[in-house]
Amino acid sequence: MDDYVTRMRIEYDKKCKDYIQQNEQLETQKRIQDIKFVDLREELQTANDEKNKALNRLSQIAGARLTQGNPNIADLSDQNRPTKLAEKYSELYDNEWTDTYEELEANGLNEIEAIGKLLAILKESFYFCHKTASHYWQNMQQAVTDPFHGKQTDMSQDSEVQFQQQGASFQSQSQNNQSHSQHHHSLAQGDQSQFQSNKTDQSKSQHDQCWEEADQPKSKQTLRQLPDLPIEYSKQLHDIRKTMAVDLTQVVQEEFIRQLKKNDPAVAGMEKGIFFIKKCVELCWLMGIQDPPLCLVFECPAGSRFNKDLFRAYTKGGKHVDYPVWPAMLLKENGSVLAKGVAQGCA
Structure with a gap:
C-alpha cells in the first residue's frame, strides 16, 4: 500500500512539473509572439509614415510643377499678382504720368521731349529692376545650395602659422649653435660669419618660400559640383522672394534714384517726377520678381x-x-x- 502511494505521488509530482514546464513554454512563446507583433506593428507604422511622407512630397512636387513658371495659374490671395500689377500699371499712366508730363512741360520741354523723357525713365527702371531681381534670385539659390558661397577655403593663415613655427624652431636652433660655437674656438671668425650668413639666408629663403606659397593666386581651383535645387524648394524660395520684395521696395527705389541723379542731376528738381520715378521702380520691381517675370x-x-x-x-x-x-x-x-x-x- 505504501509503495503504491509513493508511486502515485511520484507520478503526480512528475505531471505537475510537466504541466509547469508546458505553461512556462507557452508563456515564453506568447511573449515572443507579443514582441514580434509589436515589432511588426512598429514596422507597419513606419512604413505607413514613410508612405504618407512620400505622398506629401509627391503632392508638393506636383503642385510646384503645376504652378512654378506658370503665370496662367494665379494665387488670388496675392495682392501683387499679374492682373493686379496690370491695374496699377494703367493707373500709373493715367495719374502719375500725366502729372509728371505737365511738370516737364512747365519746365520748358515740348510734347515729344517730355514723352521721351518719361519713357526713358520707365525703360531704365524696368531694366534696372529686372537685373536686380535676377541677381537677387541667383544669390538666394547660391546661399541655399553652396555653403561656401562660391569661395574656396583659404589656407594662407595655416601657411603663416607654419612659417612662424618654423621660424621659432630655427631661432632656437641658431641660439644653440651660437652657444656651442663659444665653447669651440677652433672655428675661425670668418667661418663663423659665413655660418651665420648661411643661416640667415636659409631663414630668408624659408620665409620667402612660405609667403610665396601663401600669396599664390588660386588660378587652378577646381569648380565644385553643386546639387540642383529641388523644385518644391525652388517654389518656396520664389514665395519667400515675393514676400520679401515688398519690404525691399524702398531700398531698390533709393538705389535707383541715387544712380539716376548721378547721371541726370536735373531729376533732383522734379517734385512730381520723383514720385513718378518711385512708382515706376516699385511696379517694375514687383514685375521682376514674378515667376516668370x-x-x-x-x-x-x-x-x-x-x-x-x-x-x-x-x-x-x-x-x-x-x-x-x-x-x-x-x-x-x-x-x-x-x-x-x-x-x-x-x-
Whole structure:
C-alpha cells in the first residue's frame, strides 16, 4: 500500500512539473509572439509614415510643377499678382504720368521731349529692376545650395602659422649653435660669419618660400559640383522672394534714384517726377520678381506698322507709328497682353 502511494505521488509530482514546464513554454512563446507583433506593428507604422511622407512630397512636387513658371495659374490671395500689377500699371499712366508730363512741360520741354523723357525713365527702371531681381534670385539659390558661397577655403593663415613655427624652431636652433660655437674656438671668425650668413639666408629663403606659397593666386581651383535645387524648394524660395520684395521696395527705389541723379542731376528738381520715378521702380520691381517675370514691350519704332493688338492711339490714329508713348505689358516674354501700350499714329 505504501509503495503504491509513493508511486502515485511520484507520478503526480512528475505531471505537475510537466504541466509547469508546458505553461512556462507557452508563456515564453506568447511573449515572443507579443514582441514580434509589436515589432511588426512598429514596422507597419513606419512604413505607413514613410508612405504618407512620400505622398506629401509627391503632392508638393506636383503642385510646384503645376504652378512654378506658370503665370496662367494665379494665387488670388496675392495682392501683387499679374492682373493686379496690370491695374496699377494703367493707373500709373493715367495719374502719375500725366502729372509728371505737365511738370516737364512747365519746365520748358515740348510734347515729344517730355514723352521721351518719361519713357526713358520707365525703360531704365524696368531694366534696372529686372537685373536686380535676377541677381537677387541667383544669390538666394547660391546661399541655399553652396555653403561656401562660391569661395574656396583659404589656407594662407595655416601657411603663416607654419612659417612662424618654423621660424621659432630655427631661432632656437641658431641660439644653440651660437652657444656651442663659444665653447669651440677652433672655428675661425670668418667661418663663423659665413655660418651665420648661411643661416640667415636659409631663414630668408624659408620665409620667402612660405609667403610665396601663401600669396599664390588660386588660378587652378577646381569648380565644385553643386546639387540642383529641388523644385518644391525652388517654389518656396520664389514665395519667400515675393514676400520679401515688398519690404525691399524702398531700398531698390533709393538705389535707383541715387544712380539716376548721378547721371541726370536735373531729376533732383522734379517734385512730381520723383514720385513718378518711385512708382515706376516699385511696379517694375514687383514685375521682376514674378515667376516668370512680366515683360514690357518698348519696341515700337517710328514708321513701323501700328500694332493694334499691343498699342492704342495717343491723340491720333493711323496705319503707322509716329512715336511711342507708353509700352505694352505682357504676362511674360512673348506672352499674352495684360495692358496695351500707347503710341502716336500717323498715315
